[in-house]
Amino acid sequence: MIPGNSGNHPSFKRSFLIALQGFRIAFETERNIKVMLCGAAFAVVMGLALRIDALSWACVLICCGTVLAAELLNTAIETVVDLVSPEFHPLAGRAKDIAAAASWTICFIAALVALIVYGRALLILAGWNI
Helix, strand or coil, X not given: CCCCCCCCCCCHHHHHHHHHHHHHHHHHHCHHHHHHHHHHHHHHHHHHHHCCCHHHHHHHHHHHHHHHHHHHHHHXXXXXXXXXXXXXXXXXXXXXXXXXXXXXXXXXXXXXXXXXXXXXXXXXXXXXCC
């Protein structure tokens, strides 16, 4: 929809389908989305195997969702930059690098959360009373 245009907005159902289409396109074309989804699946399997508590599940799921969202936003930013600057430009490269750094930062923090959550669960399984 063009800003200022008073045309009809898509229905809620149509908006949802458009979002699913965007996810499908990202999944089919972006390697990192597949890597992040595998990481999320691994995190869920580890949570099930270690029988983490509800608060730990909340942390793991929030991290998984945030990592996926960051990677999708990174992909969207890179796509727009490629559209508006098909030839190399230092500012275009800077924008893409910063978007990638944001995604990496979220992944790093999620890994730290995983160390805390799964490390605690392993210690509890080993009989340590934490």
